[in-house]
Amino acid sequence: GQPGAGKTISLRFIALMLAYGYGAARLGLFTPYIPILVRVADYARQLETQPNLALDKFLLAAIEQEYTSAPRLGEFLRHALGEGACMVLLDGLDEVDTDPLNGKSLHTKVVDKVRKFADVWCSDRPNRLILTSRIEGYWNAPLPDFTHVQLSPLRPPEEVEAFLLRWYTAHEHAHDPDLPPETVNARARDRVGGLLPGIMQWPSVRRLATNPLLLTILAFIYENVGRLPNRRIKLYEIAAQTLIESWRQAQTGLSDDLLAELGEDTIIRIMAPLAYWLHEARPGGTAPFEEWETRLQRILCEEEGFDAKNAHELIRRFLHHARHQTGLLAERGLGQLGFFHLTFEEYLAARYIASKRTDDQKKMLKDHWHDPRWQEVILLAAGQLGIIQNSEYINDYLSDIVLIQAENTAQLGRPAVLAGRALADIGERVVKRNVARLIKRHLRETMQDIDPDTDRPSPMPKIPLLTRADAADIWDELGELPEDLYEFVEISKTANPQTSKPTNPSPFAIAKYPVTNLQYQRFLEADDYADPALWQGFPKFDKKSQAMTGDWGDKGWKNYQAPYPPDRNKDGKLWPRYWHDPRLGIMRKGVPVVGVSWYEANAYCRWVVKHWGELDEGRTNPGLKPALLRLPTDAEWSLAAGGETPKNRFPWDKPGEATQDEKAILAHANVSKSGLSRTTPVGMYPLGVSLTDVWDMGGSVWEWQANFRRGTDGSLTLRGGSWSGGSDLARVSARIDDLPGRSNNDVGFRVLVGLPR
Structure with missing residues (x-):
């Protein structure tokens, strides 16, 4: 999961439920597993001095050391391991150092040890093993044969509200354990009622609230400060200020002597180099007290100018302040001290980078940009420079990132992704336009795998697919869309590539791309969305794509009026089923809309043709004057995709050819083997363009067709394959079908305009 997604708390919850005997009721686990929860970084630290230490021996020794009362x-x-009765929970693979150790990185060694442990204790025995990691960097050395799942972001407003209600309920209980439940619940609802509108008001704050850690900090800040920041770096800044200034005073009503003596700025100046040192020298996030004291001595005397004679007492007071009064530091293991959460270590390390001169920053970037552990630090440093300090050096900083030269194939495109994420984090207003344009150009080239020598897509993939998808998502987040998003392709003027003869008896123009969330949003927000005329009289086509007598009558209108769950039917409008899903919905404007039924797709078509002259479609295609706009039929879609001969060809294949190589297919289309597990922004796959210049006809989303699949009633045809389907389903000849009232997370549509003969 992403930073703050809830990986550690999920493991703790699993351990707690198993310890209480609630495994069946809360987790669906009917075996009464014994939970064993450890930090991977603690194991990695021992591996540095004992390279042959097996994971099982470490686990047993660590448990015996922790629980000395049970010899x-x-x-x-x-x-218990031998009997298959244990649930082993390993937290934080991403906290392990990736620097080489004896020819192999410590991170890779840990992965090897975990795999061997699983082979011995989990293959022939029913023990379970769960390991957490941040996404960034994991796939460089993944665990084979493990099931991979990702913690999803919270979905606003429903899941955000549910989270806040639980958080405030716990907050009220902790503040006054004697309060009756009805009072606690009433107070929690009142507080959520005050906070939630502020979260939902601004897209940037709403985006922050999808992350459980950031949402917790938002609630914490709202309680202590009463205002909400709209940028991540401001969120951390206010949280750090609140911890340093207000935590102890809010708890006791007493001011802090050390804070009054040193001041907040000095405390931050001392904590920042400490965080940078810890992040660089101690990837596990902890160090012995003695090392903290030594490092503090150097900072106080050499950088802050304190007298060495008085430094010892100040160090004692400072560490006490950081641990017991601000809560920024915490004891994490016997004699080991670290920041209470990795995020604040990263934030303060970023403050240190931002405080340095440009040449020093450039060296730090060169040293650390390729290490996934430093990505958050680099991003937060950009926020500190661009938003908090409002420094003109942010332009040099971002330019230095995007122009970094990759040292190997795996790194190709990563500088563009890193610079793009920083730009999305801080917003374009704080950087020069030419810098923003430079970053966006590199993002587009990365997502489309453009060869810099030819300025054309690489015929064989060079940039890793996950990197391309990351670049596409950021490009979309920055509001970028294909310049030809609203264009239609006139198939009537295109010869059939297999016969070189015009074969379409009914000329038409088809949309160059599937309908995106951004385009569908216009329909949802329209005043005439619920106009009955938009939902009735859809044309009927049989399984051979021939027009049938009569039409669908009022079936679409009846479907619109049917009872739907509250999250779908709001204000008299049917919201797409996944509209608020952070992976698939409106937060990603340039991806194909999904979760719409066949009826909803047809109503959209009616609305577009009704407002054609007012919309970008009409302005972009002045030569088209549609009397009818609808879904394509099977035959029309096949023609736009280049035909079905040979049977196994893809939309991009030349006449007589059919792509067979799996890598080549993945370079052309988003299918299940891509491993992306989501829709991708339109325009990401230039190699996948059909011979008629229509995009995304293979993979990403199934597309509703106008015609029945079988007979003259029942299910409608779907074409094109999807992100969740196999590669073969993206071939032109592949078809499935579904009922018109159904909606799924991999089904969208594109539209067609009929032309005069």
């Missing part, structure tokens, strides 16, 4: 606990757990 035979290790023996008991070894027996």
